Amino acid sequence: MRLDLNTAAAVAARPVAAPTRVALEGVSLHYGRTAALSGVSLAVAEGEIVCLLGPSGSGKSTLLRLVAGIERPSEGRILIDGVEVAGPGRFVEPEARQVGMVFQDYALFPHLTIADNVRFGLRGRPPAEAGRIVAGLLERVGLARYAGQYPHTLSGGERQRVALARALAPAPRVLLMDEPFSSLDGRLRDQVREETLDLLRETATTTIFVTHDPDEAMRAADRIALLHEGRLVQCGEAEDLYTRPATLFAARFFSDINELPGTCRSGRVETPLGAFAAPALPEGAAASVCLRPEHVRLVAGPAGIAARVVRTAFLGEIDHVVVAVPGLDTRLTVRAFGRTGLDADDLVYLEVPARDALVVAHDGR
Amino acid sequence: MPAARRLAPPDGWSAGAGLVALAVLAPLAALALAASRGEAGHWAHLLDFVLPAAIRTTAILLTGVGLLAVALGTTTAWLVTAYDFRGRRVLDWALLLPLAVPTYIIAYAYLDILHPVGPLQTALRALLGYDSPRDFRLPDIRSMTGCIVLLGFVLYPYVYLTTRAMFLMQAANLMDVARTLGVGRRALFWRVALPLARPAVAVGASLALMEALNDIGASEFLGVRTLTVSIYTTWVTRSDLAGAAQIALAMLVIIVGLVVFERAARRQRRYANDAQQPRPLTPYRLRGAAGAAAFALGAVPVAVGFLVPSAYLVHAAIVRLRFAGLSSNIVTEAAATVAWSLAATVVTVVLGVVVVYAARLNRGWWPEVCGRIAALGYAVPGTVLAIGLLPVVTGLDHAIDAAATRVFGVSTGLLLLGSGAALLYAYVVRFMAVASGGIESGFSRISPSLDDAARTMGETAGQRLRRIHLPLMRPALATAALLVFVDCMKELPATLLLRPIGFETLATHLYGEAIRGTYEDAAIAALLIVIVGLIPVLVLARVGHTRGLAP
Numbered sequence: 001m002r003l004d005l006n007t008a009a010a011v012a013a014r015p016v017a018a019p020t021r022v023a024l025e026g027v028s029l030h031y032g033r034t035a036a037l038s039g040v041s042l043a044v045a046e047g048e049i050v051c052l053l054g055p056s057g058s059g060k061s062t063l064l065r066l067v068a069g070i071e072r073p074s075e076g077r078i079l080i081d082g083v084e085v086a087g088p089g090r091f092v093e094p095e096a097r098q099v100g101m102v103f104q105d106y107a108l109f110p111h112l113t114i115a116d117n118v119r120f121g122l123r124g125r126p127p128a129e130a131g132r133i134v135a136g137l138l139e140r141v142g143l144a145r146y147a148g149q150y151p152h153t154l155s156g157g158e159r160q161r162v163a164l165a166r167a168l169a170p171a172p173r174v175l176l177m178d179e180p181f182s183s184l185d186g187r188l189r190d191q192v193r194e195e196t197l198d199l200l201r202e203t204a205t206t207t208i209f210v211t212h213d214p215d216e217a218m219r220a221a222d223r224i225a226l227l228h229e230g231r232l233v234q235c236g237e238a239e240d241l242y243t244r245p246a247t248l249f250a251a252r253f254f255s256d257i258n259e260l261p262g263t264c265r266s267g268r269v270e271t272p273l274g275a276f277a278a279p280a281l282p283e284g285a286a287a288s289v290c291l292r293p294e295h296v297r298l299v300a301g302p303a304g305i306a307a308r309v310v311r312t313a314f315l316g317e318i319d320h321v322v323v324a325v326p327g328l329d330t331r332l333t334v335r336a337f338g339r340t341g342l343d344a345d346d347l348v349y350l351e352v353p354a355r356d357a358l359v360v361a362h363d364g365r
Numbered sequence: 366m367p368a369a370r371r372l373a374p375p376d377g378w379s380a381g382a383g384l385v386a387l388a389v390l391a392p393l394a395a396l397a398l399a400a401s402r403g404e405a406g407h408w409a410h411l412l413d414f415v416l417p418a419a420i421r422t423t424a425i426l427l428t429g430v431g432l433l434a435v436a437l438g439t440t441t442a443w444l445v446t447a448y449d450f451r452g453r454r455v456l457d458w459a460l461l462l463p464l465a466v467p468t469y470i471i472a473y474a475y476l477d478i479l480h481p482v483g484p485l486q487t488a489l490r491a492l493l494g495y496d497s498p499r500d501f502r503l504p505d506i507r508s509m510t511g512c513i514v515l516l517g518f519v520l521y522p523y524v525y526l527t528t529r530a531m532f533l534m535q536a537a538n539l540m541d542v543a544r545t546l547g548v549g550r551r552a553l554f555w556r557v558a559l560p561l562a563r564p565a566v567a568v569g570a571s572l573a574l575m576e577a578l579n580d581i582g583a584s585e586f587l588g589v590r591t592l593t594v595s596i597y598t599t600w601v602t603r604s605d606l607a608g609a610a611q612i613a614l615a616m617l618v619i620i621v622g623l624v625v626f627e628r629a630a631r632r633q634r635r636y637a638n639d640a641q642q643p644r645p646l647t648p649y650r651l652r653g654a655a656g657a658a659a660f661a662l663g664a665v666p667v668a669v670g671f672l673v674p675s676a677y678l679v680h681a682a683i684v685r686l687r688f689a690g691l692s693s694n695i696v697t698e699a700a701a702t703v704a705w706s707l708a709a710t711v712v713t714v715v716l717g718v719v720v721v722y723a724a725r726l727n728r729g730w731w732p733e734v735c736g737r738i739a740a741l742g743y744a745v746p747g748t749v750l751a752i753g754l755l756p757v758v759t760g761l762d763h764a765i766d767a768a769a770t771r772v773f774g775v776s777t778g779l780l781l782l783g784s785g786a787a788l789l790y791a792y793v794v795r796f797m798a799v800a801s802g803g804i805e806s807g808f809s810r811i812s813p814s815l816d817d818a819a820r821t822m823g824e825t826a827g828q829r830l831r832r833i834h835l836p837l838m839r840p841a842l843a844t845a846a847l848l849v850f851v852d853c854m855k856e857l858p859a860t861l862l863l864r865p866i867g868f869e870t871l872a873t874h875l876y877g878e879a880i881r882g883t884y885e886d887a888a889i890a891a892l893l894i895v896i897v898g899l900i901p902v903l904v905l906a907r908v909g910h911t912r913g914l915a916p
Contacts, residue, residue, distance in 0.1 A: 070541045094544040101545040107538035111560050121546030170546065 018045040020082070021206040022067060022174050027076035029062060036062045037230045039076070044174070047204040049197070051221030053211060053253075059230040060210045064176050067208060068101050069094035080173055100167030104179040106159045108151040114138070114162050115147040121170040137165040140199065156184050157192050164196060168205065175200065177209035181216065193220060214254045218242070226250055248360045251290045258296065258332045260289040269359055272327035273305055273352050278359040286362040293320075293335040295356035304349030307332070309342050323348060378826060382723035382735035385716050389739050389794050392753030396617070399610035399756050411611055419595045420615065425509060426516070426584070426591055427574050427619075433517030434573045437666050438524025439566060443554050444663050446532040449648035450656035456663040458906030461526065463519045463670030465898035467855045469582020469872070470891045471519045472512070473879050474674035476586055477681070479506045484677075512587040516577050518670040523576070524569035526905070531565035532558060537646040550649060567630035571623045578619065579746040581858040586879050592616045593858065596748045600862065606755060613749040624744045675895055681888035695874070695886045699893060702870040705785065706853035709792035713849045714842060716793065717800035721808055722834070725816075726826055736801065743798035747858030750791055754863065758787040783865050791859040796852045800845045807841025808834065844904060851901050855894055 022044040029037045037059045044050045052060040065071045067078060069085065069092060077087035080099075085092040100121075108117050115134050122130040138144045141161040151159060160180060167175055180196070181189050197220055200207050211217055217224045218238040225235040234246040245251035248259075262269040264281040269289055276289045298321070307323040310331055314320075321334045321342060334350070342348065445457050463471075477483050481498040495501040505511070535558065543557045544550070559566075584591045592612055600609040651659050720739045723732040742750065762779045769777045781787050811834060819829045835842070857872040864873060871890040878887035 065541075068541070068545055070544070093549070094541070095547045095549050097545070099545050101542055103538045103542060105536070105538060107536060107542040109539060109543075109557065109561070111563065120543070123547065166542075166546070172545075176545075 018047060020044070021046045021048070021080065022208065023077075023079040023082075024063075024067070025077045025079070027063070027066060027073045027078060029059075029066065029071060030074045035230050037066070037073075040227075040230075040232045041076075042225055042232065042235060044206060044208060046206055049200060049207045049209070049220065049222045051209055051211060051217040051224045052227060053214060053217040053224050054227035055212055055253075057229075058227040060212075060227050061178050063227070064101075064178055064208060064210050067174070068099050068176050069097050098170070098173045100170070100172035100175040102160075102163045102167050102175070102177040102180050104182060106151075106163040106183075108159055108162055108166075110151055113148050113150055114143060114154070117151065117162055118166045118169050120166060133169055137169055141165050141195075157188050160184065160192055161195075164199070168199075168203065173206065175205050175207045177207065179210055179212070182211070182213075218254075226253065245290075245358060245360070248288060248290070248362070251358055251360060255292055256333055258291040258293065259330070260291070260328065262287055262289060264361075272325055273350070274354070276354055276357050276359050281359065281361055288360050288362065290358040290360060291332075291352060291356070293333045295352065296332060296334045297351045297353075298334060298336050298340065299349050299351045302349055304351045307348050307350050309344055309346045309348055311344055312340065312342050314339075321348075323350070325350070378719060378723035378726050379732050379735070381716075381719040382732050382739070385720050385797070386735040386738040388790070389742050389797065391757045392750055392794065393617070393741075393745070394753075395756040395760075396610050396613055396749070396753035399606055399752070400614045402607050411608060415595055415599075415608075416612065416615060419590060419592045419612070422509070422589060423578070423591045423593075423616075423619070426512060426589060427577060429509070429513030430516045430520060430577045431570050431574055433513060434521040434524050435566060435570050437517065437521035438526075438569055438573075439528050439559060439562070441521070441663055441666060442525050442529035442532055442562075443558060444659060446529060446646060447550075447554070447558070447648055448651050448659055450651040450659045452660040453648075453663075456660065456667070458903075459667045459671075460663065461522050461902050461906050462667055462672075462899075464522045464905070465895050465902045466519050466671055466674055467582070467857070467872075467894060467898065468516055468519055468576070468580040469586070469857055469876065469879075470678075470894060471515050471670070471674050472583035472586045473875060473887065473891060474677050475506055475511075475515055476879070477884065478673065478677050479503065507586075507588045509589055512584055512589045515587070516580065516583060518666060520573040520576055521666060521670070523573040524566060527565040527569035527572075528562050531562040533645060535561055535646065537644045540646055564630040568627055571627035571630070574623055575620070575744055575746075578616070578623075579748075579858060581748060581861065582876055582879070592619075593746055593748050596752060597858070597861070600752060606752070609752045613752045616746065616749055620744050620746070620749075624741075675892075678888050678892040678895060681884070682892045685886060685888055689885075691889075692886055694869075695871075695889055698869045698871055698874050698890065701868065702854055702872075705788065705792075705870065706850050709789050709796070709853045710846050710850040712789060713793045713796055713800045714804070714846050717797060717804045717845065718830070718835075718842075720797075721801050721804045722826075722830055725808055725813075740798035740801055742794040743796070745795070747791070747795060747856060747860075748862065750795055751859040751862035754787060754791055754794075754859075758782050758790065758863075782863070785863075785865045785868060788860060788863045788865075791863050792853045792856065795856070795859060796849045799848045799852060803841055803845030803848065804838070807838030807845075810841075811837050847904065848901050851897055854897050 020043045022042075024040055024042045027037060027040045028035065040059075040063060042050075052063055054060045062071060066073050066086065067080075072091055073086050078085050080097065084090050085097055109120065112120065115138065118134045118137055119130055122133060125133075134147075135144065138147055141164065143158060143161055143165070146154060146158065151162065154162065160183075164180075167177075181193050184192055193216065199205075209220070211220075221238070223235060223237055224241055226233045226241060228249050234241055234250050241250060242254050245254070251257055260271040260273060262271045262276075264278050264283060264285045264287050266283070267277060267279050267281070268275045269278050269281075269287050271289050273289075273291075278287060281287055305325060307325045310322045310324050312319055312321045317337070319336045319338070319340045319342075321336055321340060323332050323334060325332060332350070441456075441460050445453055445460070466474075478485055480486070481502045486498065486503055489503070490496070490498070490501055493501060506515075539557060539561065540553055543553060548556050578591075578593065580591075581593050581597055583589075585594050585597075592615065596609045596612045596616070599605050599612060716739075720732075720736050724736050726732075745753075758781045759779065762777075762781050765780050766777045769775050781790075815833055815837075816829060819833055824832065854870075855872060856870075857876060860870055860873055861876065864870070869877070871894055875887040875890045875894075878885055
């Protein structure tokens with residue numbers, strides 16, 4: 001129920017109310033006794049780019065395969081353009097769903113040329129029209145001169161673009177991408193992602209893609225749906241998830257955090273770094289105060305909390321400083337802009353603005 | 366002396382591999398030589414009267430068998446990989462069973478089953494109310510069509526085996542992506558699975574065709590005069606070695622074509638595979654009537670190619686045993702078959718180890734080329750090989766005889782031919798590839814760093830083989846030996862031509878009876894061959910099964 005409200009809130013919060021393209025309603029999938037997905041509800045609007053984010057085994061790829069029709073849900077309904085494609089009494093086969101899919105390994109047909117791969121889904125169209133679509137897409141992704149070659153002669157980035165062109169050729173109602181950039185590395189990955197997003201926005205293609213990389217999700221998606229152990233943890237824009245994580249898992253997923261354990265006493269959680277307000281928590285509840293590294297500041301004067309530097313690392317734009325605070329078992333990671341000039345065993349002072357801290361009860365996932 | 370050997374250990378092994386390669390090449394070279402010795406007029410006669418018809422017959426037979434084997438092999442492979450139904454797991458390995466039935470045995474069995482007064486036609490007449498074969502009979506099985514159908518139903522498992530493996534390896538992603546692009550479940554076979562499996566189909570089909578080309582019994586019993594039959598009759602009834610060699614040479618051209626085709630397909634198959642990391646296809650569940658229909662469809666080739674002929678053989682063998690008991694002839698022949706097959710197996714496996722080990726010790730081109738040559742024999746039909754071996758062996762026999770006469774003053778006569786050593790030679794050449802293939806895969810699973818470690822501890826090449834490799838690859842050796850043994854037991858064409866006078870194996874016994882038209886102990890001989898032939902099929906089924914289950 002809570003998840004439904006979450007979704008409804010997220011949909012309502014979107015600035016332009018476009019019609020819903022894909023809707024999942026309480027979707028579950030069980031393999032025997034193990035649940036791959038439990039009660040996931042999610043709505044994706046026309047032209048929206050939504051990312052399914054989560055660690056491996058969270059069910060994100062399974063969710064994508066359910067939308068494609070490669071798997072059948074055990075419970076719940078899936079609608080595309082308001083028409084039920086999977087539900088208790090109805091199942092539309094993948095070939096009739098008009099969805100496009102890009103796999104992690106691209107799944108290009110090794111026995112077909114690049115042009116024939118892209119043309120594959122255009123059977124039934126007049127040859128001239130199909131040829132025009134293929135030529136146009138290959139031109140758009142910059143692979144026109146490879147049209148007659150076979151997939152094994154292409155580089156990873158080029159294969160990804162062929163897979164994208166092939167999926168887009170029949171103008172699918174929704175494009176599904178499973179870890180589409182994860183087989184590429186470094187610079188190439190960023191470049192291919194930017195190009196892909198440009199093309200998707202230009203064609204206003206409704207897209208659901210899967211990744212395990214929060215950075216990628218934040219860069220590419222209009223909205224992020226965070227999954228954990230088969231459940232939807234939180235869904236919203238990147239900033240929502242980063243600044244207002246619903247659970248400890250959500251807080252941990254987006255960056256390294258400093259976790260200070262404590263207990264709630266009269267609406268406050270006491271820690272060696274001070275007391276933090278937790279009005280929503282019951283008396284005596286075990287809780288964690290979460291501080292992202294950039295929220296712990298190094299200050300000049302002895303007004304702050306005294307700490308000892310354990311080690312520092314130069315990371316270019318920022319310095320990464322690990323400090324030990326008296327009375328605290330764990331060490332704190334601090335991110336400081338510019339060179340600090342600190343060395344191990346130096347004495348420093350810390351300041352923690354209370355408004356930046358996230359207090360999360362321990363029963364939260 | 367040991368110190369010297371330790372300095373240059375690979376040389377002895379490479380030389381051994383070279384000798385094996387030479388032994389394989391010798392009959393092929395002798396074939397060319399023997400063919401060229403024939404008179405020119407002879408060749409013209411062959412060209413005018415024998416070859417065109419035999420080549421046309423062979424071409425029609427190969428085309429028919431190829432088409433039927435591909436049709437049966439690919440559809441059954443798709444049935445058991447893309448669909449799941451009651452009995453699928455049984456069908457999965459049962460479809461391999463016809464491999465246990467040699468071509469000459471299926472022809473032998475159906476000749477009797479489908480005889481105008483045989484069980485099937487009698488039953489049909491009783492059902493339809495006819496009294497005599499004169500009023501109603503099925504088309505004669507002794508025809509080109511009959512031969513194609515029977516060979517197709519026992520040789521399709523070659524296509525089934527390679528194609529099924531390919532379907533199992535094909536990434537399910539490719540099927541899934543095709544479906545999101547609008548391809549229905551049934552159309553997947555034509556649009557994706559089959560085009561992707563093309564190399565595997567080609568490999569399987571060429572193996573089936575090599576087997577069809579090797580066949581002598583079925584085509585002869587069924588009255589189809591192929592090149593193989595022509596070679597045999599030219600030599601046996603007309604004692605015309607040059608003529609037989611010339612036909613054999615013509616046949617070698619077809620074989621070279623098949624081998625090139627197969628090799629090219631294998632290369633392509635490697636290509637197609639490495640791009641994908643396979644998540645296996647999830648089979649689609651068929652329930653109720655659809656499931657039963659699928660099972661029935663898949664059971665047809667098993668019934669025609671294995672169940673019906675084996676049931677017939679069991680029945681005929683029991684009848685014979687009741688009537689005449691176990692004749693001493695059959696026992697002697699069975700013992701001779703086992704003895705010769707065992708001897709050939711030992712020699713083949715030992716030489717196979719030499720060839721493969723030479724390539725492991727010495728990474729140069731020489732041992733590898735020797736290995737390739739040594740494996741060529743699998744493609745050469747038994748008849749062709751035997752015709753090539755005859756001049757080689759008689760030449761050696763004459764040399765031995767001359768030497769013995771000169772040194773000891775004793776004539777040895779035709780020592781190799783008379784003792785059956787020639788037969789052994791033929792078995793070794795023909796089945797070397799079976800052995801070396803298995804041995805090679807055994808060696809490849811042993812890390813080269815074990816060799817290096819043993820070397821640093823002062824072990825010579827021979828000691829390493831004995832103390833490390835052989836113990837580690839005992840299962841691979843056993844499998845290789847088993848496969849060679851069974852192939853030797855079933856071998857017919859080369860045995861017919863090279864056996865010493867008065868020597869009979871189970872296979873030649875059956876051949877003799879079938880040619881004479883006497884139905885006596887042959888069913889027992891055939892049954893024994895099929896039972897032994899089942900062993901490697903079961904091994905194969907187990908291997909295929911575990912591979913299929915692997916995630």
